[in-house]
Amino acid sequence: MTGHERFRFGTAEALREKVRALGLELPFAEDIGPLLRPGAIAGRTVPNRLAVHPMEGADAGPDGAPGELTFRRYRRFAAGGAGLIWFEAAAVVETGRSNTHQLLVRPANLAAFKNLVAETREAAARTAGPGPVLVLQLTHAGRFAKRNGKPAPVAAQRNPHLDPLLKTDAEFPLISDSELDRLQAGFVEAAEIAVEAGFDGVDLKACHGYLVGELLAARARSESRYGGPLENRARFLLETAGRIKKRLPASLLAVRLGVCDGVPSPHGFGGSADDPERPDLAEAAFVVRGLRDRGLDLLNVTLGIPAYKPYLGRPFDRPAVGNPLPAEHPLASVARLIRAVSALQGQFPDLPVVGTGYSWLRRYFPNVAAGAVGTGRIFMAGLGRLAFAYPDFAADLRDKGALDSRKICLACSHCSELLRAGRPAGCVVRDSEAYRVS
Numbered sequence: 001m002t003g004h005e006r007f008r009f010g011t012a013e014a015l016r017e018k019v020r021a022l023g024l025e026l027p028f029a030e031d032i033g034p035l036l037r038p039g040a041i042a043g044r045t046v047p048n049r050l051a052v053h054p055m056e057g058a059d060a061g062p063d064g065a066p067g068e069l070t071f072r073r074y075r076r077f078a079a080g081g082a083g084l085i086w087f088e089a090a091a092v093v094e095t096g097r098s099n100t101h102q103l104l105v106r107p108a109n110l111a112a113f114k115n116l117v118a119e120t121r122e123a124a125a126r127t128a129g130p131g132p133v134l135v136l137q138l139t140h141a142g143r144f145a146k147r148n149g150k151p152a153p154v155a156a157q158r159n160p161h162l163d164p165l166l167k168t169d170a171e172f173p174l175i176s177d178s179e180l181d182r183l184q185a186g187f188v189e190a191a192e193i194a195v196e197a198g199f200d201g202v203d204l205k206a207c208h209g210y211l212v213g214e215l216l217a218a219r220a221r222s223e224s225r226y227g228g229p230l231e232n233r234a235r236f237l238l239e240t241a242g243r244i245k246k247r248l249p250a251s252l253l254a255v256r257l258g259v260c261d262g263v264p265s266p267h268g269f270g271g272s273a274d275d276p277e278r279p280d281l282a283e284a285a286f287v288v289r290g291l292r293d294r295g296l297d298l299l300n301v302t303l304g305i306p307a308y309k310p311y312l313g314r315p316f317d318r319p320a321v322g323n324p325l326p327a328e329h330p331l332a333s334v335a336r337l338i339r340a341v342s343a344l345q346g347q348f349p350d351l352p353v354v355g356t357g358y359s360w361l362r363r364y365f366p367n368v369a370a371g372a373v374g375t376g377r378i379f380m381a382g383l384g385r386l387a388f389a390y391p392d393f394a395a396d397l398r399d400k401g402a403l404d405s406r407k408i409c410l411a412c413s414h415c416s417e418l419l420r421a422g423r424p425a426g427c428v429v430r431d432s433e434a435y436r437v438s
């Protein structure tokens with residue numbers, strides 16, 4: 001085992017030396033030019049190869065309409081110059097919300113979402129260069145759904161590894177096939193609302209253990225059109241994607257896919273039989289092929305389930321309170337993410353793929369991301385926690401050629417703690433005016 005360590009690299013060479021010492025490989029480029037080149041996603045232009053990842057802010061009103069802090073966050077992201085802003089997980093039905101402050105896409109919130117898109121585009125228009133592409137992530141929180149602060153799981157299967165995390169009655173009911181049929185329609189309706197609000201397209205969230213991601217793992221779901229063999233497990237995602245593309249052919253169809261959830265076989269998705277944390281991309285590739293056939297325009301690749309093994313998807317210095325320190329070095333987690341994303345991009349070279357796993361690299365992330373983009377390992381690099389801390393990272397890279405180390409994310413997990421508590425999530429270190437731990 002490689003051993004967890006905090007980030008402590010004074011130079012890029014020291015970081016690269018550690019990568020070598022750990023027997024890992026990371027792309028690296030001195031020239032960050034590849035990040036600043038425009039690119040095309042299904043006929044739309046992104047002005048650069050830097051994306052803001054979807055990041056739940058838990059700051060919507062109880063009705064699910066964006067709140068003041070939601071507007072502030074997206075104005076700041078837009079002013080920050082990223083080429084793609086991937087708006088956070090927004091529930092498509094009330095029972096699919098992860099907390100009472102999660103965005104909810106429903107007809108009554110259309111005007112509010114329109115305002116959010118308009119303000120975001122206006123903030124971008126005040127800056128240099130063409131504006132970003134805007135995608136909204138649609139979700140159902142599934143087994144992690146909550147009502148009034150209490151777990152209200154809507155799970156696809158029993159799972160001995162994940163059920164204990166719910167701290168609720170183990171006999172919670174499983175979602176039925178007819179409810180899933182109806183939910184497909186809920187996703188389609190939400191997609192229509194999002195496009196009417198002005199988004200360039202929608203993402204079906206199929207990751208992090210939430211319902212659509214969990215269905216991909218639902219081998220233990222018996223006598224169901226949505227469980228057992230892979231064709232059935234992928235059915236919800238593929239059919240819903242196909243229906244959305246048919247209804248909204250001119251809009252971008254995106255998916256955020258968790259290609260390996262880290263849960264041991266047979267209850268997980270995408271892990272190797274002997275090591276659940278080592279991605280085996282055969283099933284993920286089947287899913288992506290099916291999505292491509294149905295008109296997928298854009299893919300964002302991620303790993304893990306934050307409530308289970310958070311280091312797989314968001315390598316950190318300090319774990320969130322109550323979580324153990326992982327046994328592996330954060331660079332091993334970063335390298336796993338980058339390997340998995342590049343392997344999939346390699347199988348689908350014409351599909352724009354957004355990579356994950358860069359915030360922990362701090363001021364050296366642009367070199368690694370430029371190495372990945374420049375060699376075709378990814379189309380764009382996505383930033384999550386770093387965007388909370390430093391929303392104008394892309395503008396600084398464009399205008400100054402480097403990041404300001406006083407603004408970067410410290411991977412301290414406070415934003416994760418805020419979200420877990422259902423409180424407005426943001427950077428308590430770099431944006432303490434708006435966010436506080438206590």
Ligand SMILES: Cc1cc2nc3c(=O)[nH]c(=O)nc-3n(C[C@H](O)[C@H](O)[C@H](O)COP(=O)(O)O)c2cc1C
Nearest residue numbers: 053054055056088089314358359383384385415419
């Ligand atoms: C507070 C918080 C909220 C998040 N919300 C979402 C979300 O809404 N949708 C999603 O797909 N991922 C979400 N993520 C995961 C991020 O998009 C991203 O994959 C992760 O933070 C790793 O990227 P990073 O290292 O750049 O932070 C969230 C992560 C955090 C810490």
